[in-house]
């Protein structure tokens with residue numbers, strides 16, 4: 001049976017997607033170098049430890065298996081680190097992805113679903129962002145994603161790739177069965193940071209800026225459940241396999257929640273105190289990023305099931321409460 005290659009399938013979103021692919025009847029092989037991923041997250045399908053930059057490994061993989069399509073999560077994805085170490089991002093996310101695309105080309109694999117990001121969008125931010133909103137990525141991380149979207153579009157025009165770029169808003173939550181969840185270290189995402197503060201694993205949660213032009217002064221984001229993201233990948237694969245048009249799709253709930261609203265919701269869900277402290281704005285953070293995902297709903301038939309922010313936090317809380325063996329170092 002043909003397999004789906006899941007690069008980065010030992011990471012947060014990749015592992016949830018591998019699980020959903022398996023339950024939808026797909027055979028998968030995860031390729032992950034475990035730089036930020038976890039071996040115990042790669043529990044669905046086959047696992048190969050290795051790097052997308054390793055052309056010989058990719059040749060062996062594509063020769064020894066029948067790979068139908070690639071779902072490509074593997075990337076470095078910390079915005080702040082990308083500002084400090086841009087080359088690392090261009091090497092891993094751009095050169096690494098070009099290596100993967102080259103191997104696909106050598107072996108005649110033409111179908112790809114790619115993890116992109118809402119960070120490709122530029123101002124104005126006080127509107128619902130649609131796919132044709134002006135693109136103006138700021139960080140090397142976001143630029144690396146935008147560059148790869150351009151490469152994929154060019155390959156599509158040349159007739160050698162059919163791809164969907166999924167522009168995620170803020171991935172959040174955990175597998176409702178708590179078999180996998182979010183385990184980044186360092187953690188930079190708000191909801192796990194809030195829950196680690198609730199668990200006493202962090203002294204206090206830093207709120208970066210309360211002087212934004214938003215109702216409570218803190219930044220607003222669109223949180224989307226990781227399982228809903230996972231399901232969008234399956235729909236994107238089916239769309240491409242049916243001959244659907246390539247392109248970019250936003251994945252978000254279309255609802256903004258401020259940092260303070262997330263903290264309040266987390267206090268309610270956990271029943272715990274969440275100590276906070278104020279910190280200056282972080283460079284490059286926009287005041288508001290909320291997406292219009294009507295194209296994904298219309299074209300892919302995507303219908304997020306876990307959109308409620310409390311439900312998102314509840315699933316994350318169920319996961320983090322049981323992560324007793326994991327201690328965040330930063």
Ligand SMILES: NC(=O)c1ccc[n+]([C@@H]2O[C@H](COP(=O)([O-])OP(=O)(O)OC[C@H]3O[C@@H](n4cnc5c(N)ncnc54)[C@H](O)[C@@H]3O)[C@@H](O)[C@H]2O)c1
Nearest residue numbers: 008010011012013033035036037051052074075077115171
């Ligand atoms: N988490 C979010 O909110 C979010 C938002 C927008 C886009 N994204 C994108 O989604 C994808 C997955 O994000 P995540 O949060 O699951 O991150 P993650 O760090 O948990 O997962 C990335 C995985 O890729 C692996 N990897 C990295 N470089 C590799 C390489 N060269 N070869 C093989 N494996 C490699 C890592 O070991 C890890 O398992 C990334 O491409 C990220 O940029 C994430």
